[in-house]
Amino acid sequence: MRLKWLEPEDSTVHKSTLTLLSDDPAMQVAVAAMLRRHPQSFDLSCLAPCDALSALRDAATDLVLIDADAAVDVVVSVAVAALVQPAPVVVVGVALGRDEALDAACLVHGATAVLAKASGPGAPNLAGAEGDALISRLTLLVRPANAVAS
Amino acid sequence: MTTDAEALRVIAAEAADHVTAGEAILIAAVHATPERAEVDRLFRAFHSLKGLARAAAAEQFEALLHDAETWLADLRSGRREFDAQAGESLLQLLDLIRDACASGAFTDAAAPPALSARLRALLDAPMTNADTHSASLAIDVLGIEVETSAAFAELLAEILPELAAAVASGVEIEDDVAVLHHAAKRLGLLGFASRLVRLRGAAEGERAGLFEAVLRSAASFGFLTGATTGRLEAQRRPGSEPAQPPQLPQETPETRELRSLFAQLKINEMFVGELGGNALAFELAADNGLVIVEAVVPLPDPDELVRLVSTQRVLAGRGVGGARRDHLALLLVAPAKRLLEDLASEIGADHCQKLDGQTPPRHFAKPTEHVPTGAAQDALVRVPVEVLDRLFGRIGSFFSVGARLGVLATESGANEALRRLSDFAVTRAPEIMPEIEALLRDRRDFLNVEAEVGRLISLIHESTLGLRVIPFDNVVARFPRMVREMARQLGKSVHFELVSGPIKIDKGMADTLIDPITHIVRNALDHGVETPAERGALGKPASARVTLRAEQLGNRLVVTIEDDGRGIAIDKVAAKALTQRLVSEADIARMTQAQIARLIFTPGFSTRDQASELSGRGVGMDVALFNVTRLGGTIHIDNRPGLGAAFRLDMPLSAAIRPLLLVDTGTQTIGLPEAIVAEALIVPGSSVQSVNGQPSLLLRERYLPIFDLCDLLALPRHKLDNGEDISVVVCRWNGQRAALRVHRILRRLEMLIRETHPRITSLPGIGGVSTLGADRIVLVLDPDKLFGLASRSASRGLRSVGHALKAADGAQ
Numbered sequence: 027m028r029l030k031w032l033e034p035e036d037s038t039v040h041k042s043t044l045t046l047l048s049d050d051p052a053m054q055v056a057v058a059a060m061l062r063r064h065p066q067s068f069d070l071s072c073l074a075p076c077d078a079l080s081a082l083r084d085a086a087t088d089l090v091l092i093d094a095d096a097a098v099d100v101v102v103s104v105a106v107a108a109l110v111q112p113a114p115v116v117v118v119g120v121a122l123g124r125d126e127a128l129d130a131a132c133l134v135h136g137a138t139a140v141l142a143k144a145s146g147p148g149a150p151n152l153a154g155a156e157g158d159a160l161i162s163r164l165t166l167l168v169r170p171a172n173a174v175a176s
Numbered sequence: 177m178t179t180d181a182e183a184l185r186v187i188a189a190e191a192a193d194h195v196t197a198g199e200a201i202l203i204a205a206v207h208a209t210p211e212r213a214e215v216d217r218l219f220r221a222f223h224s225l226k227g228l229a230r231a232a233a234a235e236q237f238e239a240l241l242h243d244a245e246t247w248l249a250d251l252r253s254g255r256r257e258f259d260a261q262a263g264e265s266l267l268q269l270l271d272l273i274r275d276a277c278a279s280g281a282f283t284d285a286a287a288p289p290a291l292s293a294r295l296r297a298l299l300d301a302p303m304t305n306a307d308t309h310s311a312s313l314a315i316d317v318l319g320i321e322v323e324t325s326a327a328f329a330e331l332l333a334e335i336l337p338e339l340a341a342a343v344a345s346g347v348e349i350e351d352d353v354a355v356l357h358h359a360a361k362r363l364g365l366l367g368f369a370s371r372l373v374r375l376r377g378a379a380e381g382e383r384a385g386l387f388e389a390v391l392r393s394a395a396s397f398g399f400l401t402g403a404t405t406g407r408l409e410a411q412r413r414p415g416s417e418p419a420q421p422p423q424l425p426q427e428t429p430e431t432r433e434l435r436s437l438f439a440q441l442k443i444n445e446m447f448v449g450e451l452g453g454n455a456l457a458f459e460l461a462a463d464n465g466l467v468i469v470e471a472v473v474p475l476p477d478p479d480e481l482v483r484l485v486s487t488q489r490v491l492a493g494r495g496v497g498g499a500r501r502d503h504l505a506l507l508l509v510a511p512a513k514r515l516l517e518d519l520a521s522e523i524g525a526d527h528c529q530k531l532d533g534q535t536p537p538r539h540f541a542k543p544t545e546h547v548p549t550g551a552a553q554d555a556l557v558r559v560p561v562e563v564l565d566r567l568f569g570r571i572g573s574f575f576s577v578g579a580r581l582g583v584l585a586t587e588s589g590a591n592e593a594l595r596r597l598s599d600f601a602v603t604r605a606p607e608i609m610p611e612i613e614a615l616l617r618d619r620r621d622f623l624n625v626e627a628e629v630g631r632l633i634s635l636i637h638e639s640t641l642g643l644r645v646i647p648f649d650n651v652v653a654r655f656p657r658m659v660r661e662m663a664r665q666l667g668k669s670v671h672f673e674l675v676s677g678p679i680k681i682d683k684g685m686a687d688t689l690i691d692p693i694t695h696i697v698r699n700a701l702d703h704g705v706e707t708p709a710e711r712g713a714l715g716k717p718a719s720a721r722v723t724l725r726a727e728q729l730g731n732r733l734v735v736t737i738e739d740d741g742r743g744i745a746i747d748k749v750a751a752k753a754l755t756q757r758l759v760s761e762a763d764i765a766r767m768t769q770a771q772i773a774r775l776i777f778t779p780g781f782s783t784r785d786q787a788s789e790l791s792g793r794g795v796g797m798d799v800a801l802f803n804v805t806r807l808g809g810t811i812h813i814d815n816r817p818g819l820g821a822a823f824r825l826d827m828p829l830s831a832a833i834r835p836l837l838l839v840d841t842g843t844q845t846i847g848l849p850e851a852i853v854a855e856a857l858i859v860p861g862s863s864v865q866s867v868n869g870q871p872s873l874l875l876r877e878r879y880l881p882i883f884d885l886c887d888l889l890a891l892p893r894h895k896l897d898n899g900e901d902i903s904v905v906v907c908r909w910n911g912q913r914a915a916l917r918v919h920r921i922l923r924r925l926e927m928l929i930r931e932t933h934p935r936i937t938s939l940p941g942i943g944g945v946s947t948l949g950a951d952r953i954v955l956v957l958d959p960d961k962l963f964g965l966a967s968r969s970a971s972r973g974l975r976s977v978g979h980a981l982k983a984a985d986g987a988q
Contacts, residue, residue, distance in 0.1 A: 053495070056493075083364050102400065110364060112367050112370035136392060148493035151485055153486075
C-alpha cells in the first residue's frame with residue numbers, strides 16, 4: 027500500500043526505506059509526519075500486517091517498524107519479519123516497556139529494539155519531539171557509522 | 177493455594193471464556209457459513225487459547241491449537257472453506273479444553289491421538305481456493321510448504337548442536353554454516369541467512385554472540401512452524417546464557433500521582449502510553465491550572481498533524497471512527513480557563529469535552545462491558561463465587577437487622593403510648609409537656625433514621641446483586657451444542673434458535689434454572705419433535721424448530737421454550753396418569769386440558785414405557801417445576817396438539833430478597849409472596865357463608881372460597897372472634913382465587929429468603945423461611961403448595977360437609 031502523501035519530495039536523494047507494519051491510519055499519519063520533519067532520514071512504505079509476509083519477502087527495506095497495537099500477534103509478526111528479511115526489526119507499542127514478558131518475547135524472536143509509544147496507540151506526538159527521539163534511534167540502527175560521524 | 181495453582185485457575189477461567197465464544201460461532205456455522213467477522217472472532221478465540229496453553233505449559237494442547245489456528249488462518253485468508261467435518265473437529269478440541277479446565281487438568285491433559293490426526297488431516301487436505309502452486313501442498317505460517325519446513329527443521333536439529341560445539345571449541349564452522357545458509361536462502365528466510373553470513377565471517381571472539389542470534393532465529397522458526405530444531409540441545413553447551421529480560425522503569429512518585437489522576441478522570445492509562453516518557457503528563461500532574469480535554473478531529477494529513485502537535489499540547493491519540501478509523505481522538509492538555517468552543521473551532525474538532533471525572537471519555541475510557549481479553553484483563557478481577565456468597569450472607573444479616581428496626585418503627589406501641597401521654601399531659605400535667613415533646617422528637621428522629629437505613633439497605637441490595645450476576649447468554653450457551661448432539665442421537669433434524677437480550681441473572685439463580693431448562697428442552701426433543709419422515713407425512717418441514725427465548729419484563733425473567741412438534745398428547749397423559757394411579761377417573765373428568773397437561777410435572781410421571789438415555793424416567797419435569805417454584809416462579813404450558821408446545825417459565829430476577837405481605841395467625845408470622853396477593857381487607861364476620869359445604873366469602877356480590885390459614889398449614893388455631901370483623905387476604909395464582917383468613921394483617925416487607933432445609937420446605941404449604949428481628953421466624957408460603965392445599969381442602973368440603981363447614985360455621 028502506498029499513500030499519496032508518502033511520495034518522496036526529492037527523488038534524487040538516496041534514502042533508506044522504513045517499512046511500517048500497521049493498518050492503523052492514525053499511526054501511519056504519525057510516522058509520515060515524523061518523516062516530514064526529518065526529510066533526509068527514510069522513505070516510508072506502509073504494509074498491513076496481513077500482507078506482511080509476502081511483502082517483506084518481495085520488497086527490500088532498511089528497517090521494519092512494527093506497530094504492536096495493530097498486530098494480531100506481535101510476537102509472530104516480529105518472528106516472521108526477522109526470519110524472512112535481513113533488516114533490523116523495531117517494535118513500538120503502548121504496552122511495551124511495561125509488559126516485561128512481551129518485551130522479552132519480542133527480543134527473543136528477533137526484535138532489535140522494543141520501544142514504548144509515549145502518546146497512545148495513534149502516537150500523534152511522533153509529529154513532534156517524540157518523533158525526533160525515535161528517528162535518532164532508528165537512524166543509529168540503520169546507519170550507525172554515518173550517525174556517529176554526524 | 178499456591179501462586180501457580182491460582183494462576184492456572186485464572187488461565188482455566190479465561191480459557192473457558194474463549195471456549196464459549198468459539199463454540200457459539202462453530203454451532204451457528206452448522207446452519208450458515210460464518211461471516212468474515214465471525215471467522216475473525218473464531219481465529220482470535222483459538223489464538224488466545226493457544227497463548228493460554230503456552231502460558232500454562234500445556235504442550236499437547238498448544239500443539240493441537242496451533243494446528244487449529246493454522247487451519248483457521250487459511251479459512252480467514254479465503255484459502256479454505258468451512259465445512260461440517262472441520263467444525264466437528266474444532267468443537268471436539270473445544271470440548272477437550274472445557275473438560276480439562278473443569279477438572280483442573282489443563283496443563284496435564286493428554287490429547288487423544290484421533291483428534292490430533294483429524295486436525296492434521298484438515299491441514300493436509302488440499303486448499304479449496306489456493307493458487308496452482310499451493311493447491312496440492314500445505315503451507316505454514318512462513319509461507320513454506322510444510323514438508324520443506326520439516327526438512328529444514330531436521331537439518332537444523334542435526335547441525336545446530338555440532339555448530340554449538342564447534343563455536344565453543346573454536347574449530348572450523350565454515351561447512352556447517354554454508355549448508356544452513358544455502359537452505360535458509362532457498363526457503364526465502366533471508367533474515368536467518370544474513371545471521372549465518374555474519375557468523376561465517378566473524379572473528380573467533382565474536383562468534384558466540386552471533387551464534388546466539390542464529391539460535392534465536394532457530395527458536396523463532398520452531399515457534400512459528402511447531403518444528404523441533406535442536407536449538408535446546410545447542411543452547412545447553414557451557415557458557416550459553418539465556419537472553420536477559422529488559423529492565424522495566426521504576427515507578428516514581430510523579431508516575432503514581434499521574435496514575436491516580438487518570439483513575440480519577442476515568443482514563444485508561446493503556447491509551448496514554450508510557451507514563452514515564454511523557455513530559456507533558458508530568459506537567460499536568462504538577463499544575464492544577466490545567467485540564468484534560470478529549471477532542472475528535474477528522475484524521476489530519478501529516479503536515480496538518482505536525483501543525484497540530486506544534487500548536488496544541490497533545491497527551492495521547494488514537495484512531496477512531498469504526499472500520500475506516502478516519503478520525504483521530506486526542507487527549508489535549510489545556511488551561512482550565514480556555515473556552516472549549518474556541519479550542520474546538522481552532523482544531524476543527526467534531527467533539528470536544530472537558531474531562532471532569534463525572535463523564536468518562538468516549539475514546540480513552542476503561543471498558544465497562546468487555547470480554548476479558550488482552551490488556552483489559554488488568555481492569556477486571558475474578559472473585560470466587562463462595563467469597564461473594566459470604567458477602568451476601570453478611571448483607572443478609574444486615575438486612576435482618578434492618579427488618580427488626582422496621583418492626584420496631586411500625587409495630588411498637590410507642591407511638592400510641594406517646595400520643596395518649598401527650599393528650600393526658602395537655603389537660604392534666606402541662607408541666608411535663610417539654611419532656612413529652614422531647615420524647616416525640618426522639619421518636620420522629622428514630623423513624624427518620626429507620627427510613628434512611630431502609631433506603632441504604634435497598635441501595636446496598638441493588639449494588640451487591642450486581643456483583644454476582646452473570647450474563648444469561650453464558651447460562652444458555654451450552655444448549656445449541658446439547659440440542660445438536662441430542663438431535664443427532666435421536667435421528668431428528670432440529671433448527672435451534674436462541675434469542676436472549678443483554679439479561680443478567682444471579683449466579684445462584686442460574687444454577688437453579690439450568691436444570692429446568694435442560695429437562696424441558698430435552699423433553700421437547702425426545703417427545704415433542706417428530707422424526708423427519710413423520711414431519712414429512714404431516715406436511716411439516718423436515719427440520720423442526722426449537723426456540724429458547726429469554727426476556728426481561730420489569731423485574732421478572734421469562735424464559736420460553738417452544739417447539740413446533742406434536743405437542744402434548746392429552747389423552748396419553750391422562751391414560752398414563754390413571755395407570756400410575758396419580759389421579760382418579762373422576763379427577764380426570766373434572767380437569768381441564770391444561771390441568772391434565774400439568775400432570776407431566778408430577779413426580780414419577782412418564783408417558784414412556786421404557787426409559788431412553790435422554791428422558792422417560794419420570795424424573796426431570798417435576799424437578800423443573802420444583803426448581804422454578806423455588807425461585808418464586810411459575811411454569812405455564814401453552815399446548816397446541818399437533819402444532820407444538822411452549823413452556824413459559826416466569827420468575828422474579830431477584831430470588832433472594834422478595835417482597836412479602838406479613839400476616840399473623842395468632843401463633844406464627846407468615847409471609848405471603850406479594851405476587852399472589854390480590855388484596856388484603858377486613859370484612860364483617862357475617863360475610864362468610866357456607867356454599868355447598870364450603871365456607872365462602874361474599875365479596876362484591878360474588879362468593880369466594882375462604883380457608884383458615886391455620887387449618888391449611890396445620891398450625892395451632894387462634895381463638896375465633898365470632899361475629900366480629902375478620903382479616904382476610906385474597907390470593908390469586910394461575911387463574912385461581914381464594915381467600916385466606918388470618919388473625920392479623922401486619923405489613924409489606926422485603927425480606928431475605930434464606931436457603932431452606934428440605935425438611936422445612938416439605939412442610940405443608942411452606943416454601944422457605946426468613947427471620948424478623950432476632951427471634952421471630954417467618955414461614956414463607958409457596959404459592960403452588962398453598963393452592964394445592966386449598967384445592968384438596970375444598971374437595972373434602974364438597975365431598976362431606978364435615979370439617980370445612982365447621983370452620984365456616986365457626987367463622988360466622
